[in-house]
Amino acid sequence: MGKETCVLAYSGGLDTSALIPYLRENYGVEVVAALVDVGRAKDLEMLRQRALDAGAVDGVVIDAKEEFVRDFVFPALAANALYEEKYPLVSALSRPLISKKMVELAQERGAGLIAHGCTAKGNDQVRFDVSIRCLDPAIRVLGPAREWNMTRPEILDYVAARGIDIPLTKKNPFSIDENVWGRTIECGELEDPWEAPPEEAFTVTIEAAKAPDQGEEVTVGFEAGVPCTLNGERMAPVELIDTIDALGGRHGFGRIDMIENRLVGIKSREIYETPGALALVKAHKEIEDLVLTRDLLHFKRGVEQRLADMIYDGQWFSPLADALRAFVANTQTRVSGEARLLFYKGSCTVRGRRSPNSLYVEELATYGSGDRFSHESAKGFVELWGLPLEVWARRERKAR
Ligand code: ARG
Numbered sequence: 001m002g003k004e005t006c007v008l009a010y011s012g013g014l015d016t017s018a019l020i021p022y023l024r025e026n027y028g029v030e031v032v033a034a035l036v037d038v039g040r041a042k043d044l045e046m047l048r049q050r051a052l053d054a055g056a057v058d059g060v061v062i063d064a065k066e067e068f069v070r071d072f073v074f075p076a077l078a079a080n081a082l083y084e085e086k087y088p089l090v091s092a093l094s095r096p097l098i099s100k101k102m103v104e105l106a107q108e109r110g111a112g113l114i115a116h117g118c119t120a121k122g123n124d125q126v127r128f129d130v131s132i133r134c135l136d137p138a139i140r141v142l143g144p145a146r147e148w149n150m151t152r153p154e155i156l157d158y159v160a161a162r163g164i165d166i167p168l169t170k171k172n173p174f175s176i177d178e179n180v181w182g183r184t185i186e187c188g189e190l191e192d193p194w195e196a197p198p199e200e201a202f203t204v205t206i207e208a209a210k211a212p213d214q215g216e217e218v219t220v221g222f223e224a225g226v227p228c229t230l231n232g233e234r235m236a237p238v239e240l241i242d243t244i245d246a247l248g249g250r251h252g253f254g255r256i257d258m259i260e261n262r263l264v265g266i267k268s269r270e271i272y273e274t275p276g277a278l279a280l281v282k283a284h285k286e287i288e289d290l291v292l293t294r295d296l297l298h299f300k301r302g303v304e305q306r307l308a309d310m311i312y313d314g315q316w317f318s319p320l321a322d323a324l325r326a327f328v329a330n331t332q333t334r335v336s337g338e339a340r341l342l343f344y345k346g347s348c349t350v351r352g353r354r355s356p357n358s359l360y361v362e363e364l365a366t367y368g369s370g371d372r373f374s375h376e377s378a379k380g381f382v383e384l385w386g387l388p389l390e391v392w393a394r395r396e397r398k399a400r
Contacts (some may be wrong), residue, residue: 003030006113006142007106008056009098009128010035012047014166015145016117018155020054021162022144023115031115034060034105036098038068039180039238054164062101065180069237072097072316073181078225078335079328080281080288081308086258087270088277089311090182095127096316103135115142123263124177127314134317174201180241182254182274193269197257204245204273208252208346215344217351218247220283222339225332227280241276248275251343263313279348283339286350291334291357303327 006023010016010033020031033051035044048059072093081089102114114132118125120143129141150158159166173188185201199207221229227240235243248254254275260268288297307324315321337355341348363372 003028004113005030005032005057005106005109005111006115007031007102007109007111008033008051009102009114009116010047010051010056010059011117012044012050013117014152014155014159017050017054017164017166018150018159019115019117019144020051020056021159021164022148023142024055026144027113027142029113030057032056032058032060032105032109032111034062034102036062036064036094036101038094038097039065039242040178040183050166054159055162060105062105064097064101065238066236068094068097069180069241073241074226074237075325075328076308076311077227077277077280077284078332079304079307079325080285081304081311082281083308083312084258084260085305086256087260087272087312088182088274088281089308090179090184090272090274090277091124091177092127092312092314093181093316094177094179095124095314096131099128099131100135103132103139106139107136112138113140113142115144117145118143120146121262121264121266123312123314126263127316130314131317180238180245181277182245182272185271185273186268190269190271193259197271201271202255202273205249205254205275206252211250211252211345213345215342216247216251217340217342218244218279219338219340220244220280221337222284222287223336225284225329225335227284229338241280244279245274245276248279248343248348249273251348252346253343253348254278255346275348279341279343282348282350283341284335286339286353287335287337287355288331290337290353290355290360292331293359296331300328300331 006027006029008016008019008023008031012035020033023029023031033056035047037044044061048061051059076089076093083089106114116125116128118128125143125146129143132139132141174185174190175187177184183204189195190197190201219231220227221232228234230240230243254273256272256274258270260270262268303324307321307328310318310321334357336357337353339350340352342351363370
């Protein structure tokens, strides 16, 4: 009998590189390292080679950028999904996709094990474990970094002792996760929530004070809830996000500094750079405000929050999340149109919006000439609207 195969969700970093010998030595398995490209990744071939050098029997690079945007990012955008009204779920969205890719690979290779490098303190372990169990309950999930109890210097010694060379080029004091939808930055000096984040933490956005004096406007076009054009030019999804992300970043927009409530009970200080995500949510909401009825908009806000929580909590593949996404998708058929955004010194402001499906009727809204609103009806309407409260108020006065 040959050794059992374990598919490893490999990032190319120190932890998942150390996992390759660790899994072999402690679990007696052969490791197939799989790198999923969800955007912003650099030199994947070099990282694949690194996995092989660390002792993986195979290294696989999976380009999933488009699938990520189409099946995960855009449905989240349709829901204006922001966890705790701030965080656009950058990592939380990529985990179910990476899980899906790992399960597909494991099934293809006849592997009964999938490993990830998440620690015990984060949300990502929850997202991987739960997603993989949803997709194939027969697969066992290993998270050795939860139990190996090694500090960073110890992990460095561990790989060095095995002749594995991980060139820690620039000493990065932060823990970073990134993809097309944004960049997450944790640890190091950020752990003191009172300390302002140092400039080195940021790579996508510049300091607002250093942004150009001249602002820049961009028109974002949506079709059925999906962004399709920038300044009238049709763009592929990944390119569109990259373009607006870079534009916002150049003007110092898109930094988030927040105290976040993790699912595992910890409050943590998180820094994000997500100019594109925040700008697109803003533009998308703007068109929704124009084309959706008041009832629908208000009801949808509740669904959006619930869905954002579920995505954060690793429930992407659950039946409830599926049903909520179906509701959101149903609301998007009329969400077409354009929003004008102005980036200027750290801000992103809506300057205008229009849609062929607009429910804005100037003759009803106007205070000028051509008014078609029925002023007489307003009087009767308000009388009946306030009637129950008036009845109550009269009774209260008598009781006093
Ligand atoms: N706090 C964020 C989240 O839970 C970011 C996590 C980043 N993950 C990482 N392994 N560095 O979604």
